[in-house]
Amino acid sequence: MLYLIGLGINDEKDISLKGIDAIKSCDAVFAELYTCPIHADLSNLEKLTSKKIQLLNRKQVEEDELVLKSAKSCDTAFLVGGDALSATTHTEIILDAKKAGIDVKVIHASSIFTAIAETGLMLYKFGKTVSLPIPQENYFPTTPYTNIKDNLDSNLHTLLLLDIGMSANKAIDVLLELEGKMNGKLFSDSSKLVVVAHLGGDSLIKYDAISNLKKMDFGIQPHALIIPSALHFHEEEFLELF
Amino acid sequence: MLYLIGLGINDEKDISLKGIDAIKSCDAVFAELYTCPIHADLSNLEKLTSKKIQLLNRKQVEEDELVLKSAKSCDTAFLVGGDALSATTHTEIILDAKKAGIDVKVIHASSIFTAIAETGLMLYKFGKTVSLPIPQENYFPTTPYTNIKDNLDSNLHTLLLLDIGMSANKAIDVLLELEGKMNGKLFSDSSKLVVVAHLGGDSLIKYDAISNLKKMDFGIQPHALIIPSALHFHEEEFLELF
Numbered sequence: 001m002l003y004l005i006g007l008g009i010n011d012e013k014d015i016s017l018k019g020i021d022a023i024k025s026c027d028a029v030f031a032e033l034y035t036c037p038i039h040a041d042l043s044n045l046e047k048l049t050s051k052k053i054q055l056l057n058r059k060q061v062e063e064d065e066l067v068l069k070s071a072k073s074c075d076t077a078f079l080v081g082g083d084a085l086s087a088t089t090h091t092e093i094i095l096d097a098k099k100a101g102i103d104v105k106v107i108h109a110s111s112i113f114t115a116i117a118e119t120g121l122m123l124y125k126f127g128k129t130v131s132l133p134i135p136q137e138n139y140f141p142t143t144p145y146t147n148i149k150d151n152l153d154s155n156l157h158t159l160l161l162l163d164i165g166m167s168a169n170k171a172i173d174v175l176l177e178l179e180g181k182m183n184g185k186l187f188s189d190s191s192k193l194v195v196v197a198h199l200g201g202d203s204l205i206k207y208d209a210i211s212n213l214k215k216m217d218f219g220i221q222p223h224a225l226i227i228p229s230a231l232h233f234h235e236e237e238f239l240e241l242f
Numbered sequence: 243m244l245y246l247i248g249l250g251i252n253d254e255k256d257i258s259l260k261g262i263d264a265i266k267s268c269d270a271v272f273a274e275l276y277t278c279p280i281h282a283d284l285s286n287l288e289k290l291t292s293k294k295i296q297l298l299n300r301k302q303v304e305e306d307e308l309v310l311k312s313a314k315s316c317d318t319a320f321l322v323g324g325d326a327l328s329a330t331t332h333t334e335i336i337l338d339a340k341k342a343g344i345d346v347k348v349i350h351a352s353s354i355f356t357a358i359a360e361t362g363l364m365l366y367k368f369g370k371t372v373s374l375p376i377p378q379e380n381y382f383p384t385t386p387y388t389n390i391k392d393n394l395d396s397n398l399h400t401l402l403l404l405d406i407g408m409s410a411n412k413a414i415d416v417l418l419e420l421e422g423k424m425n426g427k428l429f430s431d432s433s434k435l436v437v438v439a440h441l442g443g444d445s446l447i448k449y450d451a452i453s454n455l456k457k458m459d460f461g462i463q464p465h466a467l468i469i470p471s472a473l474h475f476h477e478e479e480f481l482e483l484f
Contacts, residue, residue, distance in 0.1 A: 009350055013260040016250055016352065020259070083352060085359035088476075095362070095480055106360050108251055108352030108442050110258065110325060113365060115350050117327035120337070123355060124371040128398055131366065150396060156370055200350050234330075238337055 002071035002097050006084035006109025007031070009200035012040040015079075019107045023049045027074035030067050032056045035089060036081030037164060037222065039201065045079075053079065067093060071102045083111035112224060115199040116159055119207070119226060120238025127156030132171055132225075134163045145178040148227050149186055160225040168195040168223035172214055175225075186227075194226035194239065207239040244313035244339050248326035248351025249273075251442035254282040257321075261349045265291040269316035272309050274298045277331060278323030279406060279464065281443065287321075295321065309335060313344045325353035354466060357441040358401055361449070361468060362480025369398030374413055374467075376405040387420040391428060394471050402467040410437040410465035414456055417467075428469075436468035436481065449481040 003022040008014020023029055029051045031042055042053045060066045070076040080090055084106045097104050117123050130147045133139070144160070151158045162171050172193070179187040189211040197204040197218040204218055231239065245264040250256020265271055271293045273284055284295045302308045312318040322332055326348045339346050359365050372389045375381070386402070393400045404413050414435070421429045431453040439446040439460040446460055473481065 006352065008258055011260075013263065014258045014350070016256045016258055017262070018253075018255040021255065083356040083359070086356060086365060088364060091359065091362055091364075091480065092476070095476075095483075098483055106357075106442075106445070108256070108357050110248065110350030110352060111356045113356045114325040114328060114353045115348075117325070117333065118348050120333055122330060122333075123328060124373065126371075127369055128396070129366040129368075154370070154392060154396070200348075203348070234334070234337075238333065241337075241340055 003077045005107040008109035026077040031079035035087035038081040127151035158227040205242040245319045247349040250351035268319040273321035277329035280323040369393035400469040447484040
């Protein structure tokens with residue numbers, strides 16, 4: 001049996017009781033924290049479950065397939081940040097396991113996809129989630145801008161997930177640079193956005209004009225941005241708290 | 243302090259360790275299971291935390307404001323199904339608490355909004371989430387159909403959340419009835435949909451043509467439907483497992 005277990009949104013105490021039970025029942029326990037870098041102290045989970053947890057890097061997961069190899073021979077738990085299946089990599093592992101005849105059980109946990117409701121914005125008013133990569137010299141994709149525009153045209157909010165290591169301030173610079181290229185009149189210094197930082201821990205939420213947000217320090221990452229569409233008055237009232 | 247604590251997607255073991263710690267720290271503990279009816283046995287949580295949990299009905303939450311009244315005088319925990327903030331009602335409670343000067347801490351948990359990734363469909367390819375109410379004699383809204391069409395036009399999947407007590411089979415009947423009214427050519431007997439049932443527990447996922455899904459029994463509720471848009475080949479390969 002392979003258990004794919006979400007660690008949840010912020011630290012190692014966001015795992016579920018079901019996740020703890022599953023770890024205790026396993027012969028081998030692995031974790032990766034590169035797809036969703038949360039502030040988990042795995043040694044606390046080791047004490048709680050009396051199991052050794054082996055932290056894997058990307059190569060060990062994707063090329064060496066250590067998790068899959070283990071699950072072929074014994075009950076194996078694989079711990080990942082956020083919900084168990086936010087990252088496409090993990091869906092691939094399930095597919096490979098099923099092809100190899102290994103039973104898979106998914107144990108869910110909290111995730112940025114729902115924690116954004118802390119802003120007061122309604123989950124069913126969000127459109128497509130958009131990822132914003134750190135621009136490289138020869139790689140500055142414009143699809144994030146197009147996707148945000150599509151959501152705004154449909155009157156839907158956009159959750160903008162930032163590349164690993166990217167601050168909200170950097171993300172705002174990238175949005176303004178995209179605005180310069182695309183000229184779709186989505187962003188100016190006076191546009192009001194929502195920044196969320198380390199949600200689920202000591203959550204920080206700021207709703208302000210870009211010109212003000214640019215100057216703020218949002219503390220430890222992860223950060224994310226929300227591009228709100230037209231606000232329901234309940235949403236507006238809630239956001240004004242921040 | 244008011245702790246708003248998600249119980250998670252399926253049963254009382256989907257709560258996080260952080261949620262358990264918060265309950266233990268509180269003087270009063272309430273729960274409601276009407277906005278998101280999960281299979282939680284609260285007596286197990288009572289044993290684990292040595293706290294009495296008072297189960298509230300809608301009137302006690304919304305009109306009598308028992309949670310808010312308690313939080314004004316002592317540390318209070320309020321347990322809800324799914325993530326802590328999937329239901330608009332709970333956002334309102336936070337707003338009211340903040341207006342009354344009560345500190346609020348949200349403790350997240352797993353939710354249908356991310357658990358749908360068990361299907362292999364990519365979370366960032368979902369558009370607006372749509373709710374399907376049980377049609378009444380004088381109330382048969384067509385907005386769910388329009389919203390599904392908007393998502394499909396943007397090549398986005400739709401998570402269709404069903405009214406409390408509504409089976410996937412009934413939901414399919416409603417979709418076909420809406421098709422008859424709206425004639426947007428979204429659904430016919432050969433359209434392939436995804437049914438998910440009691441996700442996060444003994445999850446059941448079926449991907450099939452409407453004509454076949456109509457005849458199936460998906461067991462205990464909750465059920466939900468996913469209207470897939472054009473599939474990535476990885477998504478297709480995964481869905482074919484079900």
